[in-house]
Amino acid sequence: MAIGDKSISAPLTAIKSLFKKPVTVRYPDEVLEVFPEKGVSPRFRGVHTNDLAKCVGCGSCERICPVNAIYMELPEGKEDVKKEYRPVIDYGRCCFCAFCVDVCPTVSLKMSREYDFTTSATMEMRDGEEVKFVIDEFMFRPTNEREDNIGYVTGKKMKVLG
Amino acid sequence: MNFNSYSLTKIAKEDKDTTYDLFFGPNHPGMHGNFGYVLDMVGTEINSVRPNAGQLHRGFEKLMEQRGWVQNLTLVPRICVMDPDPNEVAYCMSVERIMGVEIPERAKYLRTITLEMSRLTAYLLAIGGFGGTLGHYTPTHWSTADRDLIMDMFEWLTGGRVYHIYNIPGGVRSDAPEGFFDKLLEVMDALEARLPDYDSILFENPIVHKRLKGLGYVSKEDARKTGLSGPNLRASGNAYDVRKDVPYAAYPYLDFEIITQEGGDALTRALQIRLEYEQTINLIRQAVKKIPEGDVRLNLGLLGNLKVQAGEAYEKVESSKGEFGYYIVSDGGTKPYRVSVRGPSLPAGFLWAQKHLPTMKIDDVAAWMGSLSICPPDFDK
Ligand code: SF4
Ligand code: SF4
Numbered sequence: 118m119a120i121g122d123k124s125i126s127a128p129l130t131a132i133k134s135l136f137k138k139p140v141t142v143r144y145p146d147e148v149l150e151v152f153p154e155k156g157v158s159p160r161f162r163g164v165h166t167n168d169l170a171k172c173v174g175c176g177s178c179e180r181i182c183p184v185n186a187i188y189m190e191l192p193e194g195k196e197d198v199k200k201e202y203r204p205v206i207d208y209g210r211c212c213f214c215a216f217c218v219d220v221c222p223t224v225s226l227k228m229s230r231e232y233d234f235t236t237s238a239t240m241e242m243r244d245g246e247e248v249k250f251v252i253d254e255f256m257f258r259p260t261n262e263r264e265d266n267i268g269y270v271t272g273k274k275m276k277v278l279g
Numbered sequence: 280m281n282f283n284s285y286s287l288t289k290i291a292k293e294d295k296d297t298t299y300d301l302f303f304g305p306n307h308p309g310m311h312g313n314f315g316y317v318l319d320m321v322g323t324e325i326n327s328v329r330p331n332a333g334q335l336h337r338g339f340e341k342l343m344e345q346r347g348w349v350q351n352l353t354l355v356p357r358i359c360v361m362d363p364d365p366n367e368v369a370y371c372m373s374v375e376r377i378m379g380v381e382i383p384e385r386a387k388y389l390r391t392i393t394l395e396m397s398r399l400t401a402y403l404l405a406i407g408g409f410g411g412t413l414g415h416y417t418p419t420h421w422s423t424a425d426r427d428l429i430m431d432m433f434e435w436l437t438g439g440r441v442y443h444i445y446n447i448p449g450g451v452r453s454d455a456p457e458g459f460f461d462k463l464l465e466v467m468d469a470l471e472a473r474l475p476d477y478d479s480i481l482f483e484n485p486i487v488h489k490r491l492k493g494l495g496y497v498s499k500e501d502a503r504k505t506g507l508s509g510p511n512l513r514a515s516g517n518a519y520d521v522r523k524d525v526p527y528a529a530y531p532y533l534d535f536e537i538i539t540q541e542g543g544d545a546l547t548r549a550l551q552i553r554l555e556y557e558q559t560i561n562l563i564r565q566a567v568k569k570i571p572e573g574d575v576r577l578n579l580g581l582l583g584n585l586k587v588q589a590g591e592a593y594e595k596v597e598s599s600k601g602e603f604g605y606y607i608v609s610d611g612g613t614k615p616y617r618v619s620v621r622g623p624s625l626p627a628g629f630l631w632a633q634k635h636l637p638t639m640k641i642d643d644v645a646a647w648m649g650s651l652s653i654c655p656p657d658f659d660k
Contacts, residue, residue, distance in 0.1 A: 125486075127479045131417050134476075140424040158431070160456065162438035181583040183350035214353040214444050219452070220583055228438070269438045271453075 161230040161268035162213045165206055165259035171225035174202040178217035178226055186210035187217060190258070208234065208255045219271045227270045229263035298326065303644055305334045312360070314655030316632060320641065328636040330629050335659040343618040348374060348585045349447055351615065355605075356442045358620060358656050362401035364393050365598035366605075367446040370618075372527060373607040374448040376592035380577055384529075386450035388570040391529040392463075393436070393445055394596070395563045399470070400429050401599035402556045405652060409549055410481060412645035413490055418481045425473055428466045435459060448585065450576030460567045467560050474557065482553050491546035495635045495647045498543055505626045509601030511651055514551040515543035521597035533565045545650035586613055600624060600652040622657025629658070 157163070169192075176199075179187040186209075189202040204217075204226070218226050234255075304315025313334040319326040339358055343351045355370045356363030368390055375382060382390075403422040410418030430440045436455055437443040445451055481487055497507065502515035512519055520537045522530045538554050540547050579585060589611040595604035601623025610616040628651075635647060 128417075128484050128486075130476070130479045134421075140427075158434040158438070160435060160438040160453070177583065181347075181350065183346055183353045212353050212442075213439065214442075215438060216349065216353070216582070 157230045157232065157268070159230070159268065161232065162215045162228045163230050163232045163268050164208070164228070164234075164263060165217075166227050166229050166261050166263040166267065167204065167259040168223075168225040168261050168264070169203055171223045172203055172221075173223055173225075174200045175222060176202070177220045177222060178204050181216045181220045182211075183214065183216065184210045184212055186212075192258070203258055205256065205258045208257075215269050215271075218269055221271070224271065226259070228268045229266045230268040231263055231266060301641070302331075303641075305331065307645065312655035312659070314628070314659060316636065316644070318636065318641070318644070323641050325636050325639055325641065325644075328633055330632055332629075332655070332659050335655050337656075337660070339660040340618050340620060343615055345614065347583065347613050348587055348615065349582050351618070352444055352447060353442075356444065358622065358660055359598065359600070359603070359654055360441070360656065361404050361654065362397050362599045363442055364397035364445070365596040365603045366620075367444070368394060368528065369594050369596040369603050369605040370607070371446045371448050372594035372596070373592045373605045374587060376594055377587050377590040377607065377609050378448070378579075379588075380449065380579070382450045382577060383574045384571050385454075385573040386575045387529040388566050389451045389455065389575060390446060391533070391566045392563055392570075393433075393443065393451075394528065395559050395566070396429050396432060396463075397443075398559050398599045399556065399563075400426050400433075402552050402559070403429075405552050405599070405649065406477060406481065406556075408649040409487070409491075409646070412649045413487060415481070415484075415487070418477060421473070421476070425470060428469065432459070432463055432466055435462075447576070447582070448587075449579045450574070452576070454575045460570070464564065464567060467563055471557070471560050474553075477553070482550060487549075488546060490643075490646065491549055491650065492544060494545040494639070494643055495548075495631070495650060496544045497631065499541075502543065505630050507601065507626050507631075508623050509597065509599065509652070510551045510555060511548060511601060511627065513537065513539045514548040516541045521595050521602055525595065527594070527596065529566060529569075532569060533562055535562055535565075545647060548650045584613060586611065587615075595621070598623065600654055600657075603657070620657065620660055622654070622660070624652070624654045625658040627651040628653045628655065 174189065176189050179189050186207045188205045188207070190205045191197060191202055195201040213228075215228055218228055298319060298321050301318040301320045302315055303318050305313040307315070315331040315334070317329040317331050319328070337357075339354060342354060346354065352367060352370065355366040358366050403426040407419040407422035410416060410422075433443055434440045436459060437445040437452070497511070497515050499516040502512050503517055507515070508519070516539055518537045518539045521527070523535070523537050535558060538551065538558060540551055540554075587609040589609055591606070591608040593604055593606040595602050602621065603623060604621035606619040606621070607615055608617040631651065636644060639647065
């Protein structure tokens with residue numbers, strides 16, 4: 118196939134895109150026709166959710182995490198035995214690979230379709246005081262509060278363990 | 280030279296003192312990563328050039344020795360941001376070769392489809408790059424929007440948009456969701472329908488032809504000798520394509536010809552991308568049509584504690600920039616003993632830069648880099 122050069126006015130055909138609908142949409146009202154549901158894909162790897170009642174504290178997720186973003190910590194008021202520990206995830210490190218979801222033997226750990234990480238950092242500065250940023254909001258224990266918006270799940274059929 | 284006592288205007292006026300060092304990069308928008316050239320300039324012409332690498336050194340190869348076989352898969356796609364899947368596939372193929380396993384047919388097809396989708400995203404970025412570096416931003420905006428269509432498909436298939444982490448040793452992580460292939464074919468139709476638009480504003484644009492013609496000429500012999508690969512090699516008239524010559528994944532079952540062109544300059548390389556873009560769309564259609572039913576992954580036991588028997592392997596994959604190869608040595612443990620990555624950009628980024636740039640005007644440097652698809656992370660690993 119030969120692609121030769123045309124007349125100098127050929128690039129002017131680009132003008133027709135002035136009459137098309139804009140490609141960009143205003144965040145966060147993105148309506149994508151690609152996916153059956155509005156917004157992000159049904160398999161999106163977003164913020165985790167964890168069914169704390171189902172989780173057995175095995176720590177598989179902690180061991181597989183390539184960036185050591187998961188810490189097994191004891192929830193308040195629980196007896197100090199291994200099966201009571203629940204994962205806490207540091208989203209400053211997490212790369213959203215979903216390996217932790219793949220290895221979870223109880224399928225309690227899943228990922229939601231939420232990706233919005235903007236928080237209003239409380240920055241206080243009064244006379245003579247140091248600037249304080251609240252950084253803890255990036256590190257929390259996933260619970261099932263996002264259970265109604267599940268994204269990436271590794272079903273029983275695709276289980277990686279056993 | 281002391282700039283306090285010398286204003287730039289004064290330097291320009293005193294003609295004898297017009298050489299200066301120009302730092303092209305490390306944060307130039309025409310550069311796909313932190314890498315720069317220090318250009319020794321005379322007026323607007325380049326006298327000599329020093330590649331200034333090292334600012335993107337993230338130590339990929341060393342890091343891989345400290346993480347498990349599967350964990351490394353979060354690291355390898357980062358070696359080529361625009362075209363991440365060839366890295367995943369080459370890494371997995373090497374591991375599978377050491378383990379002596381053969382992945383299921385359906386997984387091979389899924390790998391092929393993701394590889395080609397990834398190639399499309401990279402070519403669209405390259406088209407945008409050609410536009411942007413020539414100061415013609417319309418194709419850049421268009422290709423960014425078109426690329427988003429494929430990103431959405433990736434998001435649907437893998438859950439991630441840029442880094443898909445879809446391949447693992449033994450196959451792929453999940454099967455395609457229902458309705459995925461139909462939608463993918465629709466996207467392919469949409470992308471193909473856009474090609475005439477790109478032709479008229481970029482590939483057939485007389486101004487683009489004038490700018491790129493004769494820029495960065497690489498002869499057929501030299502391309503082979505210096506180890507160029509991929510579209511750069513084929514645009515110099517060499518018929519070599521890993522997909523055809525050392526077939527992997529599902530490429531042996533697909534019907535395609537190696538596209539070559541004589542010419543070897545930046546314009547030919549731009550047209551090469553245009554031609555291969557069309558071929559890629561065609562390959563995706565074929566793969567979608569032929570994909571068999573079945574498993575998508577072998578059961579290799581516990582992912583986290585995957586042990587790979589002692590051995591070594593080298594596997595290569597054709598990426599949008601050229602040949603990506605992974606040489607992996609295992610000592611039988613849960614981590615690789617050594618991983619060495621062969622990236623396609625080194626010959627162009629170092630050798631050809633020192634040869635080509637000194638004949639060039641400063642305005643052409645970015646266009647030259649775009650035309651050779653230089654991707655710094657893969658030689659600065
Ligand atoms: S998604 Fe990946 S990086 Fe994030 S916590 Fe899970 S295993 Fe770690
Ligand atoms: S792998 Fe699953 S069950 Fe085990 S600790 Fe993590 S979330 Fe709980």
